[in-house]
Amino acid sequence: MMGVPAETGPQLVAWSNDMVRMYMHAPTRAIEEQANRSAGDFAAFIRHHAEERRRKPGDDLLSVLTAAHESGEKLSEDELVSSAILLLNAGHEATVHQTGNAIRALLSLENPAALLAGDERAAATVEECLRYDAPLHMFTRYAYEEVELVPGISLQPGEQVALLLGAANNDPAAFDAPRGFNPSRQDQKNVSFGAGIHFCIGAPLARLEMQAALKVLFERLPSLKISEEPHYRDIYHFHGLERLVCRW
Numbered sequence: 001m002m003g004v005p006a007e008t009g010p011q012l013v014a015w016s017n018d019m020v021r022m023y024m025h026a027p028t029r030a031i032e033e034q035a036n037r038s039a040g041d042f043a044a045f046i047r048h049h050a051e052e053r054r055r056k057p058g059d060d061l062l063s064v065l066t067a068a069h070e071s072g073e074k075l076s077e078d079e080l081v082s083s084a085i086l087l088l089n090a091g092h093e094a095t096v097h098q099t100g101n102a103i104r105a106l107l108s109l110e111n112p113a114a115l116l117a118g119d120e121r122a123a124a125t126v127e128e129c130l131r132y133d134a135p136l137h138m139f140t141r142y143a144y145e146e147v148e149l150v151p152g153i154s155l156q157p158g159e160q161v162a163l164l165l166g167a168a169n170n171d172p173a174a175f176d177a178p179r180g181f182n183p184s185r186q187d188q189k190n191v192s193f194g195a196g197i198h199f200c201i202g203a204p205l206a207r208l209e210m211q212a213a214l215k216v217l218f219e220r221l222p223s224l225k226i227s228e229e230p231h232y233r234d235i236y237h238f239h240g241l242e243r244l245v246c247r248w
């Protein structure tokens with residue numbers, strides 16, 4: 001889709017992993033330096049492929065972004081590179097963790113395959129997985145101007161607010177029995193992809209990927225069971241499992 005060779009996938013994941021380690025609590029100097037090197041290598045890789053696409057455009061996203069850059073003020077070279085990297089690393093990490101969290105949640109239920117039978121059911125089940133155990137819990141925003149959030153709580157310009165998506169998804173004022181996994185709930189309105197102008201650009205892709213992946217998994221391995229108590233990774237930026245050990 002991006003227009004880079006498929007066999008570079010593992011390298012892109014490695015660069016991406018290095019970069020997102022920067023979001024950890026108290027990263028060390030070594031982590032920062034590695035993130036910097038990987039960001040530089042990733043940027044050089046995209047510049048190289050963007051240059052190739054410029055000479056020989058295809059029907060891929062990098063060609064489209066390059067054309068947008070060439071035809072006017074839309075994207076600068078740096079914006080082209082950072083957009084491509086953002087798409088690639090936002091696409092890798094969140095969906096991987098969400099898929100693991102979803103499989104864990106589904107394996108705690110009676111008959112997961114039944115919840116994925118038919119497109120509508122599968123879509124509703126994936127939405128509930130997103131609400132029940134989201135991979136990204138916190139994003140922050142700065143106030144540009146003074147704003148009164150609720151009576152008595154005001155923000156001053158420059159103050160930062162942390163938006164706890166994971167908590168909003170479990171708000172008893174918004175969801176009936178929020179800790180229950182219920183794909184048929186009528187009050188589905190999770191905020192796992194954020195909201196407003198920064199709403200996740202990859203949401204439709206992530207939803208499709210999860211619907212397809214979970215369906216195939218439970219069709220092929222209907223007797224799948226968890227065989228080791230899973231643990232969440234002790235990291236701050238993604239809410240996902242260390243590993244999920246199963247048997248069938």
Ligand code: HEM
Pocket residue numbers: 086087088090091092094095098134135136139140165191192193194195197198199200201202203205206
């Ligand atoms: C289950 C998987 C995913 C989850 C839970 C997720 C979640 C989110 C959230 C919460 C935001 C908003 C960030 C903010 O408010 O600052 C966001 C933004 C974004 N996501 Fe995703 N995402 C997922 C998959 C993807 C995929 C597959 C892609 C790319 C193909 C992607 C690309 C992006 C990009 C580029 C943004 C930034 C949008 C902007 O700032 O305007 N995401 N995502």
